[in-house]
Amino acid sequence: MNILLKKSLLIMNKKVDIIIDGNKYQSETGRNLVDVAKDFGIVIPTLCYFKEIHPTLGTCRICTVKINGRHTTGCTATVQEGMEVEINTPELLDNRAAIVEMLYAEGNHFCPSCEKSGDCELQNHAYNMGLTVTRYPHAFTHKAVDFTPHRMIMESNRCILCKRCVEEIKTKDGKSVFSFVKRGVQTRIQIDYKEESKLSDEEALHAMEICPVGAILVKGIANEKPFGERKYDFLNQQVQTKLKHEQIKLKDGEKFVVGTTSLAGCFGCHMSLLDIDTDLLDMVEIVEFNKSPLTDIKNFSKRCHIGLIEGGCANSENVHVLRKFRENCDILVSFGECAIMGGIPAMRNFVPLQECLEESYLNGHTSELGADIIPHSEDIPKLLDKVYPCNEVVDIDYYIPGCPPNAQHIWKVVKSILLGEEIPISYNEFKYD
Ligand code: SF4
Ligand code: SF4
Structure with a gap:
């Protein structure tokens, strides 16, 4: 072994003290910070980091930490003498959540209908961070889904x-299968069909597995793993959720007043609400319903403590009703995927409105032969250019995800909000796939 190599190995293995979030730890110089933190039980969330890829990628930025006061990616940092690392400060936690939220808003992430749900690293981070909604408007992208490859499907959205x-999947003769094409917001992954056809079944499966989200799918296999056997199905941890309002004060004999409505939804969330079985007795002890399809009361007759909104805004009437709920309810809760991000109705957001109408009324398989009228009348609510999540129209105070959300979970959250109690949610209850 030459002297230079010996010297560099000595530097690599030198034990040094480092500070992480104010605590002193000892580690060898040169080791990856994400791995070192993990050894000490400190999780730095990552998405692009993959141990086999050198040098590390540093593309997703969710591992951003501060080293000696400067922001940097944890996955590209190695232990050095005198290192002071900040990982879980409020600022960094919020930055990390913001990046996850941006990734959700930037792509089309319909978790309840996604093959990767339960195995998805992005989704797992979102659950762990207690994210129920993104603070950014959804872009609803429309990149073509590529079914042409021999074994794979590429869902670029x-x-x-x-x-x-790009870095990990190569053919036996070292050729790349995946590459970036286009630029800026148009950037996407392109599969080289010829090289992809050379991959073995195992290599194709490996590509699907290393993709942290559900973008790479292997035909005929993507849906094979049942729920209950997926990577993140049974994590034993609590999800952080906080109350954001003052406790509601009731006069003697008074009940909490609740209003509910279904906008562009399927009523499944209301059906789920009724599924709480014997808890209904518990509910009617403390709650009276006002404007709601459950009571058939059409207009608010008194102010509500809480309004539960199912469905997003697809037309002018949905917007009107939602605004009325905001005016008449102290606390507004979006419940279900459609209210939170548009859900299934928002799948029309990838297609121009005129094309949707023509498909529905003129050219669709179920259209009458010779049909040439798209219905329009003053009495029909006007369709919006796209389906909007409720929080893009009015302020929403709480979110209960799911498609539909689990019945007991809805009541647990609503009851906690009404009684002003912290909302205790385990990871498994929070999961909405
Ligand atoms: S499971 Fe993952 S990839 Fe699939 S929609 Fe949800 S976040 Fe996106
Ligand atoms: S397809 Fe998957 S692995 Fe490839 S760049 Fe996109 S998210 Fe990453």
């Missing part, structure tokens, strides 16, 4: 451009 597949 879910791709987070982490670059793992």
Whole structure:
């Protein structure tokens, strides 16, 4: 072994003290910070980081930490003498949540209908962070889904451009299968069909597995793993949720007043609400319903403590009703995927409105032969250009995800909000796939 190599190995293995979030730890110089933190039980969330890829990618930025006061990506940092690392400060936690939220808003992430749900690293981070909604408007992208490859499907609308597949998946003769094409917001992953056809079944499966989201799918296999056997199905941890309002004060004999409505939804969330079985008795002890399809009361006759909104805004009437709920309810809760991000109705957001109408009324398989009228009348609510999540129209105070949300979970959250109690949610209850 030459002297220079010996010297560098000595430097690599030198034990040094480092500070992480104010605590002193000892580690060897040169080791990856994400791995070192993990050894000490400190999780730095990552998406693009993949141990086999050198040098590390540093593309997704969710591992951003502060080293000696400067922001940097944890996955590209190695232990050095005198290192002071900040990982879980409020500022960094919020930055990390913001990046996850941006990834959700930037792609089309319909978790309840996604093959990767339960195995998805992005979704797992969102659950762990207690994220129920993104603070950014959804872009609703329309990148073509590529079914042409021999074994794979590329769903670019879910791709987070982490670059793992580009670096990791090569043919036996070293050729790339995946590459970036286009630029800026148009950037997407392109599969080289010829090289992809050379991959073995195992290599194709490996590509699907290393993709942290559900962008790479293997035909006939993507849906194979049942729920209950997926990677993140049974994590034993609590999800952080906080109350954001003052406790509601009732006069003697008074009940909490609740209003509910279904906008562009399927009523499944209301059906789920009724599924709480014997808890209904518990509910009617403390709650009276006002404007709601459950009571058939059409207009508010008194102010509500809480309004539960199912469905997003697809037309002018939905917007009107939602605004009325905001005016008449102290606390507004979006419940279900459609209210939170548009859900299934928002799948029309990828297609121009005129094309949707023509498909529905003129050219669709179920249209009458010779049909040439798209219905329009003053009495029919006007369709919006796209379906909007409720929080893009009015302020929403709480979110209960799910498609539909689990019945007991809805009541647990609503009851906690009404009684002003912290909302205790385990990871498994919070999961909405
Ligand atoms: S499971 Fe993952 S990839 Fe699929 S929609 Fe949800 S976040 Fe996106
Ligand atoms: S397809 Fe998957 S692995 Fe490849 S860049 Fe996109 S998210 Fe990353």
